[in-house]
Amino acid sequence: MVAVPKRRARPAPEQTAPAEQPAPMALVPAVVVAALLVAAAVGGGLSLDWSARPAAQGGLGQCGTQTQLAPSLYTGPPPTCIDPHKTYGGTIVTTKGSISFVFLTSSTPETVNNFIVLATNGYFNGMKFFDAKSWVIESGDPFNNGRGGPGYTLPPEPPRSDDMWVPGSLGMARFPDGSISGSQFFILRDSWSGGDPTDVYNHFATITLGFDVASQLDQTDRILQVKVRRT
Numbered sequence: 766m767v768a769v770p771k772r773r774a775r776p777a778p779e780q781t782a783p784a785e786q787p788a789p790m791a792l793v794p795a796v797v798v799a800a801l802l803v804a805a806a807v808g809g810g811l812s813l814d815w816s817a818r819p820a821a822q823g824g825l826g827q828c829g830t831q832t833q834l835a836p837s838l839y840t841g842p843p844p845t846c847i848d849p850h851k852t853y854g855g856t857i858v859t860t861k862g863s864i865s866f867v868f869l870t871s872s873t874p875e876t877v878n879n880f881i882v883l884a885t886n887g888y889f890n891g892m893k894f895f896d897a898k899s900w901v902i903e904s905g906d907p908f909n910n911g912r913g914g915p916g917y918t919l920p921p922e923p924p925r926s927d928d929m930w931v932p933g934s935l936g937m938a939r940f941p942d943g944s945i946s947g948s949q950f951f952i953l954r955d956s957w958s959g960g961d962p963t964d965v966y967n968h969f970a971t972i973t974l975g976f977d978v979a980s981q982l983d984q985t986d987r988i989l990q991v992k993v994r995r996t
Contacts, residue, residue, distance in 0.1 A: 824995075825846065825847075825881060825885050825993055825994070825995065826885055827846070828843065828846035828847075828881060828882040828885045828886070829843065829844065829846075829882070829886070830843045830882055830883070830886055831843055831844070834916065836907070837888065837907035837913070837915060837948075838915060838916040839915050839916050839917065840916070840917075841916075841917050842875070842879055842917050842919065842947065843878065843879060843882035843883070845878055846878055846881065846882055847870065847874070847877060847878045847881055847995075848995075849870055849871065849874040850871075851870065851995055852867070852868075852870065852995070852996045853867075853868040853870055853877065853881065853993060853994065853995050853996060854866065854867050854868065854973070854993070854994055854996045855868065855880075855881075855884065855970070855991060855992060855993040855994070856975075856991070856992045857889075857975075857988055857990075857991050858988070858989045858990040858991070858992065859894075859978065859982060859986055859987065859988055859989060860985075860986045860987050860989065861978050861981050861982055861986055862975060862978035863974075863975050863978065864952075864972060864974070864975035864976075864978050864979050865972070865973050865974040865975050866933075866935060866970045866971060866972045866973055867970060867971055867973050867996075868880075868881075868969060868970050869968060869969055869970055869971065872922065872924065872925055872928070872968070873922040873967050873968065873969040874922075875919060875920060875922060876919055876922055876937060876945075876967040876969040877969050877970075879919060879947065880950070880969060880970075881993045883915065883948060884991035884992070884993050885993060887990075888907075888915070888948065889904070889905060889948075889988045889990075889991045890988065890989065890990055890991075891987055891988065891989075892904050892905060892906065892907065892909060892987060892988045893906075893909040893984065893986070893987050893988075894982050894983065894984060894986050894987070894988075895909045895910055895911055895984065896911060896984070897982060897983045897984050899954065899955065900953065900954050900955035900956065900957070900958055901951050901952065901953055901954060901955075901958075902951065902952050902954060902979065902982050903938065903949060903950070903951045903952075904949070904950065904951075904988055905938075905946070905948040905949040905950045906948065906949050907948070911949070913948075913949075914946055914947050914948050914949060915947040915948045916947070917947045918940070918944040918945055918946065918947055919937060919944075919945040919946070919947055919967060920945070921943075921945055921965040921967065922965070922967045922969075923965050924965070924968050928968055929961065930953060930956075930957045930961045930962070930968065931953070931956075931971070932953050932954060932955050932956065932976070933952070933953065933971055933972035933976050933979070934952070934953045934968055934970075934971055934972075935950055935951070935952050935953075935968070935969055935970035935971065935972070936950065936951055936953075936966035936967055936968045936969065937949065937950050937951075937966055937967040937969065938950065938951060938966075939964060939965075939966060943964070945965070945966070945967055950969075951966075952972070952979050954979055954980050
């Protein structure tokens with residue numbers, strides 16, 4: 766979590782091993798079951814966009830994660846997929862609208878690479894904004910309660926001397942031991958409560974469009990999709 770918004774960010778609880786996979790169904794029954802599931806989802810008003818693989822431009826669609834151990838759980842941070850000398854942007858599509866931002870690639874290359882790989886693999890789809898305060902909102906937790914993550918942490922990437930936590934800044938949550946969350950991130954909606962922090966939160970992006978949307982989000986809202994691109 767954010768130190769002030771949530772210095773209490775907690776590590777994910779123990780994960781159970783993936784269940785043994787059942788034998789493949791026969792083709793016709795499988796098609797019938799799939800059709801019934803789609804019909805049920807549409808009938809129940811669920812957004813099929815949550816499970817759709819986000820669109821990625823500039824070859825980013827080939828970015829892959831490390832070995833997956835369980836849903837939303839991996840053996841470690843993803844391999845490098847971006848060019849740290851290039852410029853990247855993204856859009857968070859939420860239930861209240863879209864938020865566009867530019868990545869601060871040169872100062873936080875590992876954090877940007879991690880976020881882009883998770884986004885292109887649909888990691889954030891359907892996640893809630895599990896914590897919403899007047900000055901900050903948080904998301905990126907598969908458990909939607911502030912306790913989950915991808916199974917790994919990120920190295921601290923200290924801000925430059927002239928860096929400022931202005932409204933619209935995106936950063937990564939910190940755990941009590943000082944490690945950086947691998948997926949939980951926050952968006953500042955106002956100045957950092959109590960003044961800019963001295964701890965490192967990997968300031969990895971800044972909103973360029975849609976700040977009004979970020980200002981309206983609450984705990985009933987979700988991320989539908991995160992799109993990324995090389996600009």
